[in-house]
Amino acid sequence: MRGVVERKLRSALTIGGVAAGILALTLSGAMAEHFGAQFDGGVRYYRAAIQVADDAGSPAAVVSMTKIDQIQRVPGVAIALPSIQLLARPGSTSAVPLGLPDTIAYADPRETRYSGLPTKVAQGRQLQANRQGEVVLGADLAQELGAKVGDTLDLPVKPRGANPDFVNHPFKVVGVLRRTNTLPDATASVGLLDAQMLLQESLPASFRDRVDPSSLASGITVYGKPGVDLDALADKITATVPGIAAIRPTDYVRGFDQSGRFSAATIAIEALALLFGALVIGAAMQLAVVERAVEIGVKMALGARAWHVAAEYVVEATGIALIGGVLGIAIGLGLAQLLDLAGRSIGMDIFLVTFRVLRIALALTVLVGLAAGTAAALRVFRADPDAALRMV
Numbered sequence: 001m002r003g004v005v006e007r008k009l010r011s012a013l014t015i016g017g018v019a020a021g022i023l024a025l026t027l028s029g030a031m032a033e034h035f036g037a038q039f040d041g042g043v044r045y046y047r048a049a050i051q052v053a054d055d056a057g058s059p060a061a062v063v064s065m066t067k068i069d070q071i072q073r074v075p076g077v078a079i080a081l082p083s084i085q086l087l088a089r090p091g092s093t094s095a096v097p098l099g100l101p102d103t104i105a106y107a108d109p110r111e112t113r114y115s116g117l118p119t120k121v122a123q124g125r126q127l128q129a130n131r132q133g134e135v136v137l138g139a140d141l142a143q144e145l146g147a148k149v150g151d152t153l154d155l156p157v158k159p160r161g162a163n164p165d166f167v168n169h170p171f172k173v174v175g176v177l178r179r180t181n182t183l184p185d186a187t188a189s190v191g192l193l194d195a196q197m198l199l200q201e202s203l204p205a206s207f208r209d210r211v212d213p214s215s216l217a218s219g220i221t222v223y224g225k226p227g228v229d230l231d232a233l234a235d236k237i238t239a240t241v242p243g244i245a246a247i248r249p250t251d252y253v254r255g256f257d258q259s260g261r262f263s264a265a266t267i268a269i270e271a272l273a274l275l276f277g278a279l280v281i282g283a284a285m286q287l288a289v290v291e292r293a294v295e296i297g298v299k300m301a302l303g304a305r306a307w308h309v310a311a312e313y314v315v316e317a318t319g320i321a322l323i324g325g326v327l328g329i330a331i332g333l334g335l336a337q338l339l340d341l342a343g344r345s346i347g348m349d350i351f352l353v354t355f356r357v358l359r360i361a362l363a364l365t366v367l368v369g370l371a372a373g374t375a376a377a378l379r380v381f382r383a384d385p386d387a388a389l390r391m392v
Contacts, residue, residue: 014320014324015320015323015324015327016324017324018320018321018323018324018325018327018328018365018368019324019325019327019328019331020328021324021328022324022325022327022328022329022332022361022364022365023328023329023331023332023335025328025332025360025361025364026328026329026332026333026336026353026357026358026361027332027335027336027351029357029360029361030332030336030351030352030353030354030357031350031351031352033352033353033354033356033357034181034350034351034352035350037180037181037182037352038181038182038183040182041117041180041181041182041183042182042183042253043253044116044117045115045116045117045183046249046252046253047116047230047249047250047252047253048114048115048116048223048230048249049114049115049116049221049222049223049230049249050221050222050223050224050230050233050234050237050246050247050248050249051219051220051221051222051246051247051252052067052071052080052219052220052221052222052237052244052245052246052247053219053244053245053247054243054244054245055238055243055244055245062199062203062211062216062217062218063217063218063219063220063244064215064216064217064243065082065214065215065216065217065220066215067220067241067243067244068080068081068082068220070240070241071220071222071237071241071244074233074236074237074240074241075236076224076225076228076233076236077222077223077224077225077233077237078114078223078224078225078226078228079110079114079222079223080220080221080222080223081107081108081110081111081220081221081222081223082106082108082192082217082219082220082221083105083106083107083108083217083218083219083220083221084104084105084106084192084195084196084198084199084216084217084218084219085103085104085105085106085218085219086103086104086156086195086198086199086202086218087101087102087103087104087156088101088102088103088104088141088155088156088157088188089101089102089156089157089159090156090157090159090162090166090202101186102141102144102157102186102187102188103186103187103188104155104156104187104188104190104195104198105187105188105189105190105195106189106190106191106192106194106195106196107189107221108192108221109126109127109129111221111223114223117180117182117183117184119177119178119180119184120177120178121136121175121176121177121178122139122176122177122178122179123148123149123175123176124136124149124173124174124175124176125174125175126175127174127175127189127190127191129191130191130193131191132191132193132194133169133170133171133172133194134171134172134173134174134190134191134194135153135155135171135172135173135174135188135189135190136173136174136175136176136177136188136189137173137175137176137177137187137188137189138176138177138180138184138185138186138187138188138189139176139177139178139179139180139185140179140185140186141185141186141187141188142173142176145157147173147176148173148176149173149174149175149176150172150173151172151173152170152171152172152173153170153171153173154168154169154170154171155168155169155171155188155190155198156168156198156202165205167201169194169197169198171188171190171194177189181352193214196213196214196216196217197213199213199216199217199218200213200216220244222234222237222246230248230249231248231249231250233246234246234247234248234249235248310378313373314370314373314374315373316373317369317370317372317373318366318369318370318373319369320369321365321366321368321369321370321372322365322366322369324365325361325362325364325365325366325368325369326362326365328361328365329358329361329362332353332361333353336351336353337351339351
């Protein structure tokens with residue numbers, strides 16, 4: 001009786017160990033998927049265009065829209081479009097370490113014909129030209145603000161302890177974008193006039209009243225004609241148009257290398273989690289073979305073939321691994337959802353559970369069980385039936 005209880009307890013502990021390993025594998029894999037999606041989206045967008053910024057020492061880091069016509073005349077340029085970006089939550093960090101900063105943005109509607117990262121609405125509609133006071137929210141930002149189509153919200157979001165002269169404006173939510181798991185999810189898209197007004201109000205007071213808001217942009221996005229080398233075109237724009245700096249797409253994309261380093265780190269975590277699960281099952285099954293040496297010997301002495309007995313251990317180990325693996329995956333899914341819900345209010349949505357993560361976790365669970373069971377089963381072939389019978 002005691003042996004049965006100890007065996008059941010050991011099986012429960014083994015299942016718990018496997019579940020812990022697969023839980024770590026699921027969470028680290030979901031983090032890798034999240035940052036991988038952000039990396040891929042950023043690369044798709046920025047490698048397809050040239051980003052142009054002010055290089056004339058502007059104290060507010062804005063660029064005049066008069067530069068657009070000059071850029072448009074550079075050979076090889078298909079179109080140059082104004083872009084405006086500013087923090088939706090002033091006072092928060094502009095570089096959220098584990099997520100994307102909430103951003104108010106304007107992008108020219110013509111950009112959809114050229115962009116490598118198109119967006120679609122899941123609810124409501126897109127912005128309409130020349131209409132003010134409307135906003136289309138990214139999926140994460142809508143959830144973070146608890147906003148839906150038809151609601152009204154103030155942008156930028158007023159921070160705690162804001163200065164008395166802080167200004168924001170009401171916007172009606174007319175659309176919510178389909179989730180992309182990348183840049184647009186944390187964006188509040190507004191029209192050009194609204195974006196220029198907000199950009200002017202974000203400028204230092206000493207500079208704010210000296211500029212015409214209709215001439216403002218925080219950058220210019222340039223798309224090249226088919227077949228044009230965008231890096232060479234960026235160099236040509238910088239050399240041709242005074243007062244601006246055109247950033248090579250390859251240089252911009254290189255800024256996403258941190259995501260690649262993070263993915264490498266998560267792969268190492270996943271490998272350690274997998275090794276942990278394999279060692280737990282392997283140790284448990286090896287101990288089971290040792291404890292049941294007499295039982296194994298008796299079975300073989302009575303005519304059971306070694307491979308039959310060995311197969312029992314492989315099946316048992318695989319079953320234990322599957323139970324622990326499914327438990328670990330289920331807990332991982334629940335934790336990922338809870339942590340994302342808790343973190344979205346501060347831009348810490350960092351998990352993306354995909355079918356690829358689930359398939360990998362389940363497949364590795366089975367492989368770990370098979371490997372551990374096979375290693376234990378090899379001891380069956382070294383069992384001595386005669387010695388076992390003498391112990392009975």
